[in-house]
Amino acid sequence: MRKTQIEVLKQGEMDAVFVNSILSAIQQRNLERAWEKPVLDRVGLIIEIFNAHAYTKEAKLQAELAAIMYKKSRLVRVRASDGRYTFGTKGEAEVVSARGRGSGGRGFISGAGETELELQRRRISERRKRLLAEIEEVRKTRAVQRAGRRKQGVLDAPGLATVAVVGYTNAGKSTLVSALSDSDLYSDDRLFATVDPRVRGVALPSGRKVLLSDTVGFISDLPVQLIEAFHATLEEVAEADLLVHVLDSSALNLEEQREAVLDVLRQIGVSGKKIEDMIEVWNKEDKEENQQNDDLSGWLGSRNGNEDEDDQLCSSKILTGVVDQKIKSLNESSMKEDGPDTHSEFKHITHVKTSAVTGVGLQELLELIDDKLVQIDKEQHSSQRVLEKSGFDRKWRPIQAEKVGIAVE
Numbered sequence: 001m002r003k004t005q006i007e008v009l010k011q012g013e014m015d016a017v018f019v020n021s022i023l024s025a026i027q028q029r030n031l032e033r034a035w036e037k038p039v040l041d042r043v044g045l046i047i048e049i050f051n052a053h054a055y056t057k058e059a060k061l062q063a064e065l066a067a068i069m070y071k072k073s074r075l076v077r078v079r080a081s082d083g084r085y086t087f088g089t090k091g092e093a094e095v096v097s098a099r100g101r102g103s104g105g106r107g108f109i110s111g112a113g114e115t116e117l118e119l120q121r122r123r124i125s126e127r128r129k130r131l132l133a134e135i136e137e138v139r140k141t142r143a144v145q146r147a148g149r150r151k152q153g154v155l156d157a158p159g160l161a162t163v164a165v166v167g168y169t170n171a172g173k174s175t176l177v178s179a180l181s182d183s184d185l186y187s188d189d190r191l192f193a194t195v196d197p198r199v200r201g202v203a204l205p206s207g208r209k210v211l212l213s214d215t216v217g218f219i220s221d222l223p224v225q226l227i228e229a230f231h232a233t234l235e236e237v238a239e240a241d242l243l244v245h246v247l248d249s250s251a252l253n254l255e256e257q258r259e260a261v262l263d264v265l266r267q268i269g270v271s272g273k274k275i276e277d278m279i280e281v282w283n284k285e286d287k288e289e290n291q292q293n294d295d296l297s298g299w300l301g302s303r304n305g306n307e308d309e310d311d312q313l314c315s316s317k318i319l320t321g322v323v324d325q326k327i328k329s330l331n332e333s334s335m336k337e338d339g340p341d342t343h344s345e346f347k348h349i350t351h352v353k354t355s356a357v358t359g360v361g362l363q364e365l366l367e368l369i370d371d372k373l374v375q376i377d378k379e380q381h382s383s384q385r386v387l388e389k390s391g392f393d394r395k396w397r398p399i400q401a402e403k404v405g406i407a408v409e
């Protein structure tokens, strides 16, 4: 870190210091020493929040995997003030475990055994393996459930399609899914209120039933550890028939949020066609346009990418792992002032303005989902027909030797 700015909110009550950049393990250790408080960088904070909001077994497994992978990357030895190498957050002296004594190192006498660092690394690797195996089980169960839903769809023609509601964290996804499905999903004005995908049945204006799936919120530069750990959950999104992208139209860094979501979708393997077919929902239209966005999500997104020039530091009170404190950026001047509709490049995207709170635009959104699914069905049928036709052709035509690379004498 070169230049740093520190904003300390309610220092007396502060349990941890949050730094909005990705710190190296050494930087983190030095700051913890200087401030005598745990320091969380961007990745650590996000993992902390995921952990706090994980209620189902699946979400807990995924959050733990992300946490241990993060912990592994933080395992360092540093030289303490007395010149000795120390280890651990409080700087405990390095210890030697019984494992490997006599067999490790170079011979019996010089065998250093296993250092605390190695021991921790081994424990993490073992735990990681177990977690991955358990997550794989979850993934399989999800695949079976999805197949079951599809099968049910075939029986209940015209089909039980899945519509995944995606978007930046705090955009209003859960509120929207609740409003559309007359059910109550947990929503809150905090980051990552939802970390488990929840599926709700909704009847469209045509009478067709679909499954709406509320998903985990995305964020700029979603840490790789989280994408990997939450693969099973994110698979729901990649496998959905249609995506509905919810945007908080009052967010000042709206373009950045949109891009961050598109980036994550690409990273998890969503096809370009599915992204093109996506419906955009410009939510929170009841809120005053371009109002100051004091959400932590906005702050995180807006500062993103400036770490080199001006590492932004701020603090947050962490209560039982949940960030309840809103953090304000020192300067939000770089925020865009335009609303979503002023960006001509996105004008071609099917969109609807909604308020999940007042209900404005919800009927229109359901109609759009209906229309899009009809369009997708048609496209699928026609590509199916093309496939069947080409299958028929292949059946009856003799193989042309030159096409399959057979040498002809």
Ligand SMILES: Nc1nc2c(ncn2[C@@H]2O[C@H](COP(=O)(O)OP(=O)(O)OP(=O)(O)O)[C@@H](O)[C@H]2O)c(=O)[nH]1
Binding pocket: 167, 168, 169, 170, 171, 172, 173, 174, 175, 176, 186, 187, 188, 189, 190, 191, 192, 193, 194, 195, 215, 216, 217, 218, 283, 284, 285, 286, 287, 354, 355, 356, 357, 358
């Ligand atoms: N004014 C207004 N507030 C909304 C609207 N939709 C959602 N909110 C509020 O925005 C906050 C976040 O809503 P959530 O539904 O939890 O957002 P989310 O996208 O599910 O968030 P994560 O699960 O954290 O990704 C809550 O305080 C909601 O009450 C809206 O249309 N208008």
Ligand SMILES: [Mg+2]
Binding pocket: 173, 174, 175, 186, 187, 192, 193, 194, 214, 215, 217
């Ligand atoms: Mg949610």
